[in-house]
Amino acid sequence: MAAVKPLSIGQVATRAGIGVETIRFYERAGLIPLPARKASGYRQYDESTVSRLRFIRRAKDLGFTLKEIATLLSLRHDASTTARDVKDEAERKIAEIDGKIRSLRRIRRALQQLAETCPGHGPTSECPILEALERHDRASTEE
Amino acid sequence: MAAVKPLSIGQVATRAGIGVETIRFYERAGLIPLPARKASGYRQYDESTVSRLRFIRRAKDLGFTLKEIATLLSLRHDASTTARDVKDEAERKIAEIDGKIRSLRRIRRALQQLAETCPGHGPTSECPILEALERHDRASTEE
DNA sequence: TTTGACTCTGGAGTAAGGTACGGGGTGTAG
DNA sequence: CTACACCCCGTACCTTACTCCAGAGTCAAA
Numbered sequence: 001m002a003a004v005k006p007l008s009i010g011q012v013a014t015r016a017g018i019g020v021e022t023i024r025f026y027e028r029a030g031l032i033p034l035p036a037r038k039a040s041g042y043r044q045y046d047e048s049t050v051s052r053l054r055f056i057r058r059a060k061d062l063g064f065t066l067k068e069i070a071t072l073l074s075l076r077h078d079a080s081t082t083a084r085d086v087k088d089e090a091e092r093k094i095a096e097i098d099g100k101i102r103s104l105r106r107i108r109r110a111l112q113q114l115a116e117t118c119p120g121h122g123p124t125s126e127c128p129i130l131e132a133l134e135r136h137d138r139a140s141t142e143e
Numbered sequence: 144m145a146a147v148k149p150l151s152i153g154q155v156a157t158r159a160g161i162g163v164e165t166i167r168f169y170e171r172a173g174l175i176p177l178p179a180r181k182a183s184g185y186r187q188y189d190e191s192t193v194s195r196l197r198f199i200r201r202a203k204d205l206g207f208t209l210k211e212i213a214t215l216l217s218l219r220h221d222a223s224t225t226a227r228d229v230k231d232e233a234e235r236k237i238a239e240i241d242g243k244i245r246s247l248r249r250i251r252r253a254l255q256q257l258a259e260t261c262p263g264h265g266p267t268s269e270c271p272i273l274e275a276l277e278r279h280d281r282a283s284t285e286e
Numbered sequence: 287t288t289t290g291a292c293t294c295t296g297g298a299g300t301a302a303g304g305t306a307c308g309g310g311g312t313g314t315a316g
Numbered sequence: 317c318t319a320c321a322c323c324c325c326g327t328a329c330c331t332t333a334c335t336c337c338a339g340a341g342t343c344a345a346a
C-alpha cells in the first residue's frame with residue numbers, strides 16, 4: 001500500500017467543487033474533522049475529506065440544511081444506526097418539502113385569482129390586487 | 144369632522160397584529176412614513192398606518208419580500224401607475240413561485256426515490272440513501 | 287533565488303426580517 | 317402622588333450559509 005499523498009485545502013476544494021473559504025467554514029461548523037497540519041500550519045487532507053465534502057454538497061442539493069447534514073453524517077458512522085434512521089430522516093424531509101409546496105400553491109392560487117380579476121389597464125384605483133391588500137381598511141383615508 | 148384621536152405605537156401594533164419593535168423596524172426600512180411626534184417624543188399615528196401595516200402583512204403572507212412590498216406601496220400612490228403595473232408585479236411573483244415549486248418537486252422526487260429503495264431496516268451500509276450521497280466516492284476508505 | 291500562487295489567522299460583512307436589551311423618560315388610573 | 321405600563325433611543329443579537337479582507341508566512345517551479 002502506497003502512502004497516500006496528502007492534499008492541500010485548495011486541491012480538496014477543486015476536487016470537491018467548493019470554495020476554500022467554505023471548507024474552513026465547514027471545519028468551524030464541525031461538518032468535517034480537524035485535519036492534520038504540516039509544520040507550517042498548512043492543512044493536510046486525504047481523499048476521504050473530498051468524499052465527505054461531496055456528500056455535503058449532494059445533501060445540500062437535496063435541500064438539507066447544514067444542521068441536518070451534520071445529523072446525517074453522524075448517523076452515517078454510528079454503528080447503532082440502521083437504515084431505518086436514515087430513511088426516517090429522508091421521509092421527514094419529504095414531508096417538510098410537501099408542506100412548503102402546499103404553502104406555495106396556496107399563495108399561488110390567491111395571487112392568481114387576484115391577477116385574473118385585474119383588467120390590466122386603467123388606474124390603480126380599479127386594481128383588485130391592491131384592493132385585496134387593502135381589504136378591511138375602513139377608516140383609512142389613505143395616508 | 145371630529146379630530147382623529149391619535150394612536151400610540153402600541154395601539155397601532157395591537158390593531159395591525161404586529162409587534163412594536165417591528166413597526167419601528169418598518170419605519171427604519173422606509174415602509175411606513177415618519178409619524179408625527181408628541182412633545183415627549185412619542186410617535187402618533189392614525190388609522191391609515193394601521194391599514195398600511197395590514198397591507199404589508201397581507202403582502203408578506205402572499206410571499207412578497209419587504210423590498211417588493213415597498214415597490215407595491217409606491218405603485219399604489221403613484222398616479223402614473225396603472226393596474227397593469229401591479230398586475231405585472233403579481234405575475235412576476237407567480238412565475239417566481241412556480242419556479243420554487245418546480246425546484247421543490249424535483250428535490251422531492253429524488254428524495255422519494257431514495258427513500259423507496261431503502262429497506263428501512265438493517266445496517267446503514269445497506270442504505271441506498273447514504274450510498275447515493277456517497278456516490279462517486281472511489282478512493283474513499285471512509286474517513 | 288526569485289516570483290507568483292497558495293495558505294494561514296481572526297474578524298468583519300452580506301442578505302432578510304426581525305427580536306431583545308439596557309437605561310432612561312412619560313402617561314395615567316387610583 | 318405613586319405605581320406601573322408604556323414609550324424613547326441605539327445597539328446588539330439571531331439564523332443560514334457563506335464570502336471577503338488584511339497582513340503575514342510558505343511552497344514549488346524556473
